[in-house]
Amino acid sequence: MKPFLEKLQIPQGASxxxxxxxxxxxxxxxxxxxxxxxxxxxxxxxxxxxxxxHIGDYEDGDLVLIGPNLPHTWASRERLASGPHVAxxxxxHPDWAAALATTLxxxxxxxxxxxxxxxxxxxxxxxxxxxxPRIAAxxxxxxxxxxxxxxxxxxxxxxDPAATPLASAAVTLPSGSDRxxxxxxxxxxxxxxxxxxxxPRLADIAALSPSGLHRLFLKHTQQTVxxxxxxxxxxxxxxxxxATARPIAHxxxxxxxxxxxxxxxxxxxxxxxxxxxYRQKFELA
Numbered sequence: 001m002k003p004f005l006e007k008l009q010i011p012q013g014a015s016x017x018x019x020x021x022x023x024x025x026x027x028x029x030x031x032x033x034x035x036x037x038x039x040x041x042x043x044x045x046x047x048x049x050x051x052x053x054h055i056g057d058y059e060d061g062d063l064v065l066i067g068p069n070l071p072h073t074w075a076s077r078e079r080l081a082s083g084p085h086v087a088x089x090x091x092x093h094p095d096w097a098a099a100l101a102t103t104l105x106x107x108x109x110x111x112x113x114x115x116x117x118x119x120x121x122x123x124x125x126x127x128x129x130x131x132x133p134r135i136a137a138x139x140x141x142x143x144x145x146x147x148x149x150x151x152x153x154x155x156x157x158x159x160d161p162a163a164t165p166l167a168s169a170a171v172t173l174p175s176g177s178d179r180x181x182x183x184x185x186x187x188x189x190x191x192x193x194x195x196x197x198x199x200p201r202l203a204d205i206a207a208l209s210p211s212g213l214h215r216l217f218l219k220h221t222q223q224t225v226x227x228x229x230x231x232x233x234x235x236x237x238x239x240x241x242x243a244t245a246r247p248i249a250h251x252x253x254x255x256x257x258x259x260x261x262x263x264x265x266x267x268x269x270x271x272x273x274x275x276x277x278y279r280q281k282f283e284l285a
Contacts, residue, residue, distance in 0.1 A: 008034055008091050011143055016092035016150065020139055022084040027076040029190050031183075036091040037114060038066040039154075040074075041128070041135050045085040046243065047076035048235045051120040052167025053222040055231040057238050063128035065157065067118035068094050070167065075190075077239045088135055090150060100151070107151070109158035120166030127160040168222060181206040182220050185213070189225070193232040194256040199225060233257070234270045241279045248275045 008017050017036070027045060042062045049058045051072040060080050066072050076085050094114070101111045113121075123131070131153060138149040157163070184205045189197060202225060203213040217225050233255040240251045252263035252275075267275050 124162035
């Protein structure tokens with residue numbers, strides 16, 4: 001589950017890469033980055049996505065464009081129907097897009113779209129629904145016939161005024177010993193966030209002092225350890241509230257809160273509503 005630099009292979013005779021990823025056991029947390037833009041449509045799956053300092057829920061049909069070298073991953077919680085979790089992924093290098101936009105003035109909207117996507121961009125449900133059959137058709141074509149449908153798709157996405165920015169800022173990528181340390185810390189947090197997360201324990205894992213850990217974590221995630229763990233816990237609580245009838249007090253305990261009052265307070269601070277109100281949104285849908 002450690003983050004890594006993903007080195008993508010462009011298929012022979014193509015200028016960009018794609019993958020129709022199908023996972024029977026679910027989408028694992030694999031924190032990674034790469035120099036390419038990434039457009040991902042997630043199907044038959046529900047869970048959380050992590051993009052830079054953004055942690056949010058995703059549902060079937062989630063469509064996101066991620067900028068170069070922005071750390072990210074998805075982590076599924078459940079399938080929505082029989083069959084595998086599906087991620088249809090398209091990667092293209094910034095130089096590829098820049099060269100096209102420079103050559104073809106008609107692609108000027110693409111330049112603006114990619115600038116907005118530097119920190120991650122989630123497209124509106126309506127745009128995602130419109131894009132879904134186009135992506136299916138793109139993947140059904142032979143490799144040599146896919147580039148024009150991709151450009152057409154990107155041009156359409158550029159018209160979405162309701163696309164939502166995700167990360168607050170481009171995250172600084174660690175290198176060398178910093179990278180090894182933050183890898184170990186994030187790995188531990190994602191395995192044990194529902195338990196007592198001890199700063200001294202995390203500092204030991206990173207081989208740093210507590211103050212050194214704080215500086216490292218803040219530099220590379222743009223938030224404190226406490227804020228990061230809180231968002232993980234509340235994100236998991238959202239999944240449980242929307243997908244189960246489990247009592248709220250039990251969910252609070254499941255995600256690491258001994259105090260229901262504290263859970264309610266933290267939940268409302270992040271979601272601007274109580275856990276009960278959040279659940280009611282799904283009951284009325």
